[in-house]
Amino acid sequence: MTPMTPTFHDRAEDLVQRTGARVTRQRVEVLAVLLAARRALSHHEIEGRVNRGAGMDRVTVYRVLEWLTSHHLAHKIAGDDRVWRFNAAGDEPERTHAHAHFKCNDCGEVICLDEATAARSVPLPSGFHPQEVELTVKGLCAGCAPAAAAQRRSRAHAQHRH
């Protein structure tokens, strides 16, 4: 009757415990949700998934997410819709400085492209010091690309409003 696959829950619990701070239901649950997701989740999505189990306050979710990012258990991505999205941090706590993301223009899904091979050596004006590089590729994900193409086709036949 556990609402979350035990594996993610246990991994989350372990990760929270390792920080030395308090292991609360809320922290574990939110982190478990992030670990289970294969894409970056908005606060709204996280709140929804977490509240299927017990209840959790909106503000608590915000604060837990803030805590998780400050402890490098998650990282946040600024979408172009003014909404933060969150990922469970990879197991490597070091490489927090060269994220690359893919955002689907159709379904809005954001995934992490961990192969941050690009983004090296961008030419800057003199006097400028680079610290982080954020690269976002936008386009159509594997799920939406065929659908979008089909939609374009049908729109070409009868073009209707709304």
Next chain:
Amino acid sequence: MTPMTPTFHDRAEDLVQRTGARVTRQRVEVLAVLLAARRALSHHEIEGRVNRGAGMDRVTVYRVLEWLTSHHLAHKIAGDDRVWRFNAAGDEPERTHAHAHFKCNDCGEVICLDEATAARSVPLPSGFHPQEVELTVKGLCAGCAPAAAAQRRSRAHAQHRH
């Protein structure tokens, strides 16, 4: 007694006129502000600069900016502070698909790195179709880099809260 350098104002007026839509004081003024700025401006900054002349409603500024972007006279950038910033679009209406920006972590200033040399060929999972690439380099701009270094030094001596 004109509040804006005539050059920018005139260029703005011309650009608006070319779209075929109505040439209003508001559209011209906002575009002139963008043309005059050498960096991306937030809505707040734009509103401030524009209101030094006559008055202009908050909402109108939003709508004008939306209109400008949809007519390719400006483009907007999502900052990591959840605030849109706006640039006058370059004179080339084509290259709307590979922006590169620099955001200063100290003063928050955003400038356009038009040499979008980077961002080519990011490896994507199969089935994914890239459409746009957005690259943001964060760091310290030429103005802030020395100041930030000095601040770090003095903070090392006496550390204080807020």
Next chain:
DNA sequence: GTTTTCGCGCAACTCTGTTGCATTAGAACT
């Protein structure tokens, strides 16, 4: 100069995220 209609101003609203404060519950210690 009159008419038409697009765009502006105003007010009220939504949505994301934050702050202050009283209460609850980890976990450390008997």
Next chain:
DNA sequence: AGTTCTAATGCAACAGAGTTGCGCGAAAAC
């Protein structure tokens, strides 16, 4: 197990960015 201490939670109220609806005013078409 019970006590105690304090960090986290929940609640309510707030703040900032951006949006929507609607009547009026002013571009531009006639």
